[in-house]
Amino acid sequence: MPPFGVVRRGCAMRWAGLLPRMRFGQRRNFVFREDLAAKVAEYAAMKPNPVSLHSWLGEFAEPVQLAEFLCTEMPIRYAERIRNIESIPAWQDIKELVDVHTIQLNAFQAFAEQSRTQWQDVQHFKPVVEEVQAADRMTKLLLMQAAQKLRRQRGTDSFMDEFSLELNKFLDVFLLSRLGCNMLMGQYLACTGASPLKGIVNPQCDAFEVCRKAADEVKRRCEISQGRVPIVHVEAFTMAGQGVTKAPRFSYIPGILMHIVRELLKNSCQRSLELAESASELHEMPIHVVVCADKRHVVIRITDRARGIPRQIGSKIWSYLYSGSPTAISGLSFGYGIGLPLSRLHARYLGGSLDLVSLPGYGVDAYLSLPRVEADLVEQVPDIEQDATQINLLTL
Ligand SMILES: Nc1ncnc2c1ncn2[C@@H]1O[C@H](COP(=O)(O)OP(=O)(O)O)[C@@H](O)[C@H]1O
Ligand SMILES: [Mg+2]
Incomplete structure (x- = not known):
């Protein structure tokens, strides 16, 4: 067999x-x-x-x-x-x-x-x-x-x-x-x-709607696993103005967008819940999701007030080998600490990017930028045999 x-x-x-x-x-x-x-x-x-x-x-x-x-x-x-x-x-x-x-x-x-x-x-x-x-x-x-x-x-x-x-x-x-x-x-x-x-692919992918669904799903997880739910605001803007009807639509794979936004929100919610000792403290730490766009890009910013990425963790957040929460107590963590590197990979797959800015003691801003023009939306496929992507573990 x-x-x-x-x-x-x-x-x-x-x-x-x-x-x-x-x-x-x-x-x-x-x-x-x-x-x-x-x-x-x-x-x-x-x-x-x-x-x-x-x-x-x-x-x-x-x-x-x-x-x-x-x-x-x-x-x-x-x-x-x-x-x-x-x-x-x-x-x-x-x-x-x-x-x-x-x-x-x-x-x-x-x-x-x-x-x-x-x-x-x-x-x-x-x-x-x-x-x-x-x-x-x-x-x-x-x-x-x-x-x-x-x-x-x-x-x-x-x-x-x-x-x-x-x-x-x-x-x-x-x-x-x-x-x-x-x-x-x-x-x-x-x-x-x-x-x-x-x-x-949805040729009319509604980035605002995907973010709203991701927020609902993560809030539900918080409720089930911890009995408390952070406040999450989702807003949309385009060059044409603000509001749901102005939310940017573009050709994209909604599943990829959902994956990334969900991971980012899980981190923000998890950290906010860890820090807030009371409901009022949690209310003072709202999470903001802003969806905006021009003709070429859709950009999503997720901001939290959970005091930033601890200094000792730093750029290890992008390592598949580092797990910040090995016990995975909250049901919000995959448990292998690969939420961020995998999300960045999802963003890059169709030519986008994901960056995090940590404001020490204040919070984290995550910026997700995705191409909006169909011609720019092309798979990034590593050519392992040809590129400099050859791994040189042998020589180390
Ligand atoms: N918004 C955030 N605020 C503070 N720390 C964060 C935030 N997002 C991520 N981190 C830190 O980065 C680590 C890695 O995150 P991630 O890759 O999603 O893995 P996991 O959530 O499974 O630990 C987290 O364990 C946490 O220590
Ligand atoms: Mg995570």
């Missing part, structure tokens, strides 16, 4: 060659492994093709065209991530990295081995995509566990030494590439689903 469900009938033999513990004859395994490694190398040498928002709304809102693209593009991106893992010294000794490698290989094969008749058939291809997505769910957690093991092995307790910075870069590159794959798969599943919106 293959360890994950993505390999279709008839592939179990090939799979046996990938498993860390071999089950079939040595010679046959060797042949299969070499074949596959060569295929991975071949795809990894190709350049990934970033998709523009224009295409998401056009040809890639059409399932068969998107399926064809996925079967050539996904193997390139998965192959790069496979090689990315293999660039870590002694990666086979870390169970979590072996698991992540296996997940990538399964997905690579699932896409690379589709025949034309298979990808053209939605009934066949959709379950393949669903299974790849389901198998990928543990990847983030496995990577974080692997990263902690690597740091322990290295014996470093700093987050800013060269090894940790390289490891952080590895995670950034890997997770950005993975985010792109997940978005493309999400697009396929959405445009083969029942929703009238053909895909995950």
Whole structure:
């Protein structure tokens, strides 16, 4: 049995060659492994093709065209991530990295081995995509566990030494590439689903509405987990004036915007709740969300009064390796301290940015800037084999 469900009938033999513990004859395994490694190398040498928002709304809102693209593009991106893992010294000794490698290989094969008749058939291809997505769910957690093991092995307790910075870069590159794959798969599943919106992009995405929903959701979480709710004001402005009707609309993936705003609000609410000892103190620490825009950008500022980021934490907030609240008591923290680096990755994915300014003793201003012009909204996909994104853990 293959360890994950993505390999279709008839592939179990090939799979046996990938498993860390071999089950079939040595010679046959060797042949299969070499074949596959060569295929991975071949795809990894190709350049990934970033998709523009224009295409998401056009040809890639059409399932068969998107399926064809996925079967050539996904193997390139998965192959790069496979090689990315293999660039870590002694990666086979870390169970979590072996698991992540296996997940990538399964997905690579699932896409690379589709025949034309298979990808053209939605009934066949959709379950393949669903299974790849389901198998990928543990990847983030496995990577974080692997990263902690690597740091322990290295014996470093700093987050800013060269090894940790390289490891952080590895995670950034890997997770950005993975985010792109997940978005493309999400697009396929959405445009083969029942929703009238053909895909995950909303050409009329209402940034104010998304922020309002995120605020409601986070406030609900606060109520459930702590029985207290901070005040959150959401306002919208454009060059045309203030008010809900003036709220900026633009072509965007609302799920990405929701993810980022929710993480930022969770942090602001969590910190405000930690500091406020009474309801009146909490009322004196309102959180403000301002949504504004000109023709080229939508900018969202989230301001809190929770005294800023403690000095000893500083720029560690952007590290996947640092967790500010390891106990995750409040239900507001993911618990791995990766809310901010992951949110910044989500912002960058379509050409945006996320910055934080900490005002010591006062609070935090988070600035999220997203391109509004469709031509600027293009996937950022790391070309791991070609760019300076090669990770040099080996040399450290
Ligand atoms: N608005 C904020 N005010 C004060 N500290 C913050 C704020 N946002 C983030 N931080 C600090 O940065 C750390 C990392 O945040 P994050 O990446 O979201 O991970 P997590 O919330 O899981 O700890 C937090 O634990 C907290 O110490
Ligand atoms: Mg957080």
